[in-house]
Amino acid sequence: MSPLWVIAGKEMRDATRNRWVVSATLLLAGLGFALAFLGSAPTGTLGAKPLAVTVVSLSSLTIFLVPLISLMLAYDALVGEAERGTLLLLLAYPVSKGQVLLGKFIGHVGVLALATIVGYGSAGLAVGLGSGGADLKSWQAFGSLLGSSVLLGAVFIALAYLVSALARERGSAAGVAIGVWLWFVVLYDMGLLGVLVASKGQIHEKIFPWLLLGDPADVFRLFNLTAFDNVRAFSGLAGLSGQVDFSPRFLLAVLLAWVLVPLTGAMIVFRKREW
Amino acid sequence: MSNSVIAVEALVKQFPRHRALDGISFAIPPGVCVALLGHNGAGKSTLMKLLLGLTLPTSGSVRVLGEDPARAALTFRRQLGFLPENVIFHDMLTGTDTLAFYARLKGEGSERCLGLLERVGLAHAAGRRVKTYSKGMRQRLGLAQALLGRPRLLLLDEPTTGLDPMLRQEFYRIIQELRGEGVTVLLSSHLLTELEARTDLAIILRQGSLRAYGSLEELRARAALPARLRVVTQEPERLARMLEGIPLALREPGWVELECPVEEKMALLRRVAQLGADLVRDVEVQLPSLDDVYVHFGH
Known part of the structure; x- marks a missing residue:
């Protein structure tokens, strides 16, 4: 077996053993259920498609929760092992640094995928089946929500690795990880809003959508709220999405770039640094 | 080479x-x-x-x-x-799991793991979490x-x-x-x-x-550190007089410590042994230890 898979397998087993998987799954499932049922309650009588509403509410939840879970899962991947002395040991084995980092990445994304798919999946299934079935479009929207949630998680795992590769200590890595979360989840949007208000909406409508691409959480939001018409209707983003004419495929590619760029950065730093 | x-x-x-x-x-x-x-x-x-x-x-x-x-x-x-x-x-993995992980990284099966754990005296704890x-x-x-x-x-x-x-x-x-x-x-x-x-x-x-x-x-x-002879005696004063010319490292009631170059220690031992049972009760030879050598070179 290639060292890549040995390391990925160990990361997944570690996360299972220390109940990371269980707690993240329960958290996502619990909040997912709560939002799904609260969200679908008012629409039930209107005969709307409850699963489509669930996609809207779950995607808002994802934006807050998944980056946080990912950062906490991965921020000490390198600096933590370095402090325990196991990184030095690992590097003395017949394993390349690339295999170490990618193996960990596969393992961590696997953990996150498991938690997301089981946690959200159960909530989605309950809503979709419970309300007498949903149409194919809604199921597709829900499926792409699951997939893009994992992709968003991968973005923040990659960012966490970059932090972990640069940090001198585990504690400072944790602090910076929280900062990354704050920046992308809270401050960036507030900043954009501020600019919008300050310029009295004069910011060019050709520029504004592109600024949204500077934040993976916004890219995720745009993707999930605009990719499917039935979802778009409930998202309240209909106005904005009228101006934003990025195709879903383009948004996915941007999200993928948000994975690859920090991951490559982490790889370069990890390779260069002497541990 | x-x-x-x-x-x-x-x-x-x-x-x-x-x-x-x-x-x-x-x-x-x-x-x-x-x-x-x-x-x-x-x-x-x-x-x-x-x-x-x-x-x-x-x-x-x-x-x-x-x-x-x-x-x-x-x-x-x-x-x-x-x-x-x-x-x-x-912490969370067992001893066997941890060792099996490293074995796989070295391209080995996990068959030898138990044997190795036995060799280092951990067989009894193989199934326990490393945390404990x-x-x-x-x-x-x-x-x-x-x-x-x-x-x-x-x-x-x-x-x-x-x-x-x-x-x-x-x-x-x-x-x-x-x-x-x-x-x-x-x-x-x-x-x-x-x-x-x-x-x-x-x-x-x-x-x-x-x-x-x-x-x-x-x-x-190379360090040329001296050997030390600890001589147990009732009369340290008299012993010291008899062995004049030989550096005395320590003199305590009941024993004295002599110093000599390592290669001359047999000669000194013979001399001390001839002093008679009433003067010399016991002799202990101390060669410079690694500690002494280390202190010599390390400072």
Whole structure:
């Protein structure tokens, strides 16, 4: 077996053993259920498609929760092992640094995928089946929500690795990880809003959508709220999405770039640094 | 020496703020056990990292098993076993799982793991989580992983820290067995006296430079430290007068300590033995220990 898979397998087993998987799954499932049922309650009588509403509410939840879970899962991947002395040991084995980092990445994304798919999946299934079935479009929207949630998680795992590769200590890595979360989840949007208000909406409508691409959480939001018409209707983003004419495929590619760029950065730093 | 297991030439490692290794050279023949001695910060761990190819020398050359460790193929590392200083294994896995993980990384099956755990005396705790292990048990787990894959060279950084005397004995027994199998062992330690009987060669580093390298006998000879004779006597005053000309290191009621060059100790012993039973009750010979040699070269 290639060292890549040995390391990925160990990361997944570690996360299972220390109940990371269980707690993240329960958290996502619990909040997912709560939002799904609260969200679908008012629409039930209107005969709307409850699963489509669930996609809207779950995607808002994802934006807050998944980056946080990912950062906490991965921020000490390198600096933590370095402090325990196991990184030095690992590097003395017949394993390349690339295999170490990618193996960990596969393992961590696997953990996150498991938690997301089981946690959200159960909530989605309950809503979709419970309300007498949903149409194919809604199921597709829900499926792409699951997939893009994992992709968003991968973005923040990659960012966490970059932090972990640069940090001198585990504690400072944790602090910076929280900062990354704050920046992308809270401050960036507030900043954009501020600019919008300050310029009295004069910011060019050709520029504004592109600024949204500077934040993976916004890219995720745009993707999930605009990719499917039935979802778009409930998202309240209909106005904005009228101006934003990025195709879903383009948004996915941007999200993928948000994975690859920090991951490559982490790889370069990890390779260069002497541990 | 072309068949050296380790050959280091004019090795320099410069960090931004300090020079960890300042031009050291030595060669280690196969199948010996070498003690690497020095204070914290003397460059021991840096040297080990260079030997493992984990860091590049600023200048000079390193050859390990005939290859440059920083440029050799990854499979080269299968021939090495390494135990880092202060390694803390992942808590949640069991001893067997942890060892099996490292075995797979070395391209080995997990069949030998139980045998290795037995060898280091951890078989009874194999199924327990590493979290519940004592420091000594973790250290033994560390040794077990270093022995995976039948290495030709073992690099052990402070391997006996946290082991009680019994376990230390056991540890050196394992090292002795390995040496019998032709494995070369380089181990650093600050517990010098325990290394004494068990190492063939010693390297003494001080602030990044090589202060001494050789067998203990050679180092002793080079340090020219005196042997000490402790003579138990009722009459230290009279004894001292009888042995005039011989430096007295200590005089206490009940015994005196004499110093002489190591090669003259038999002559002195004969002289002391002839003094008669009433004057000399007992004699104890103390050769300079590794501690003394270390203090001599390390300061």
